[in-house]
Amino acid sequence: MLEVKNIETFYGNIQALKDVSIQVSEGEIITLIGANGAGKTTTLMSISGIVPPRFGEIYFMGKPIHKMSPNNIVSLGISQVPEGRRIFPYLTVLENLDMGAFLRNDTENIKRDMEYIFELFPLLAQRRRQPGGTLSGGEQQMLAISRAIMARPRLLLLDEPSLGLAPIIIRQIFDIITKINRENKTTIFLVEQNANLALKVANRGYVMENGRITISDSAQSLLSNDKVRKAYLGL
């Protein structure tokens, strides 16, 4: 479904990604784990076109997207939950969700999707008229995920959904992520620092170090991989 082929991405003169290749098939949960500054977020930004790669190619459903602008990539069905949530603080929860559906015109279905989201996150339904900025961290993360789902993506890019959240909330959010994957057949690309949790929900995983993919394997075998256990699971 998504094929990243040898991309190299730069911030000015600084190379953030070196020869990164990733494959995601339809319906999977894929995770990309690594330490701070490994290039995980940059990989997502390259896929969504916000920081386009300088070299290499990215194909989505067979179409080259590495030269497309972010809005065209979103319209193909790739939706991103940016790192640090980045909800619109002065817009209400409803308006935030409405922004997620910016490229859609099917009012009826948008309504239905909002209902679905309020079933998924009853907390958000209670706070629908509140400005996004007044929500707690966990609620904001839920809102950020919901906003991305409102675009009805085929591929959902999640950037560190566990960032700065309490363990119990993280667990809830991961439950929802697997639920979205199962119920909507949404393919999920999950970038995480919390390797343990990420590998437990994912089918396959990639490990990133200093801008390179160093290991790629099924989530099961990564969990039992000695190197991974030492470096990322603290075991």
Next chain:
Amino acid sequence: MITLPEIKKSFFVSLWFMFLTFPIMVVRVNPIEKAVEWRWKNLLLVGVGSFLLSFVWRYLFKRKEAGKKKEEAGYDSGAKSFFHIILAEPKIYKPFLIGIAFFALAFPFIFSIYQTNIMTTALIYVMLGLGLNIVVGLAGLLDLGYVAFYAVGAYSYALLNYHFGLSFWLALPIGAALGAFFGILLGFPVLRLRGDYLAIVTLGFGEIIRIILENWNEFSFGPSGIANIPRPGFLGIEFSLQGATTFMYFLMIVLTLFTVFVVNRLQNSRIGRAWIALREDEIACQAMGIDKTKTKLTAFALGATWAGMVGVVFAAKTTFINPASFTVWESIIILCIVVLGGMGSVIGVVFGALILILLPEYLRAFSEYRMLIFGAVLIIMMVFRPGGVISSVRRTYRFEGLTGKRDKTGI
């Protein structure tokens, strides 16, 4: 109750003010008699005045803090201002609006030409404010060179009329189009800039336009400007001075209403929502599939269109233009109108323009202190009503489930 520490505080405030205003209020040098006048009575006035005012200030401040706490505690009623209550209730604001409409229609027939002229100027600034409101209030792009587009409009009419004898009515859309064109011209290089950097580049752009107009004599006749720009006629009728002034006034009323209508529609449209998203978070905005480039450029272009259009009207109204009318100071006044009135709020901007333009005109009696009062009003505003006189209330979506209707409410 007034307590001792409060009196002490006020006492120090009054001392401080006496010290600050000493050079301007007390000392007066009389160069003819070569003597220094000491006006000690003024010192006393300042002292007593600031002593009393500091109590009022603290009282208002306390009330504001109390209001904020109430709001945080969840009382909704305290958050609504007097204006918003009026605006939310059609029974109250409808007669009010009708009253204003009649007053506006009768204005040139009740008051003198001079007053009508001032009102026309105020309306010009209303339109400028509404245009800048698109860029600053909605899209959140701080533009300090807005006056450049105003100049483009004014010079496009003046020059097209001078060289080709183009009429006002033809120049009006041309001026608007040129304004939009220059808006895009400015928009391209600043696409990647935000905040302070954007402000500096736009400031530079405004100055470039003014300096070109000032120095390119063959093109714009330099600082001496262009005179004898014809006033607009209507269906071939030539007006007397009185008639022309009245006509200008009504023309501005129509244009202002048109602007209010369009800006209102824009605000609630798809592009309006994109602007608001862009203002709040650029990266999130891109992640939602909003085209950043297009959204920014349309904000600049649509904002500049109004300035271009009003520029044409300005040239026709004054019949003489030169670059001195388009200094940075103009940009700053327009920005003040938007900030003071309430960023993103159409009615707020209208009020802001009327206050900021009419107030100085009617304060001519205190002309020496005009700037002082102006500054004081701005400071007081920012302390007590940081959102502007009438802060913006966006339409918010109501969502009543599948069976209910998804309607829009608000103002």
